[in-house]
Amino acid sequence: MNAIEKFEVTGMTCNHCVMKVEKAIKAIDGVKSASVDLNLKQAVVEYDSSKADTVKIVSTIEKSGYQGKKI
Ligand SMILES: [Cu+2]
Secondary structure, three states: OEEEEEEEEEOOOOHHHHHHHHHHHHOOOOEEEEEEEOOOOEEEEEEEOOOOOHHHHHHHHHHOOOEEEEO
């Protein structure tokens, strides 16, 4: 099933951070697209819910060095 969820991402300070988070999320199996906004502190992620889930996405954001929360 296709799912689109939003996450709050805090701790990003520049476009390099945005790229880092986007790249990490996109590398998750089942993720179709990830769009991270520095000013809004938000990530919008489209994924296949049979392969990925919000817990996996949040833990990936945190492993990248930022704080993630489903919103
Ligand atoms: Cu940065």
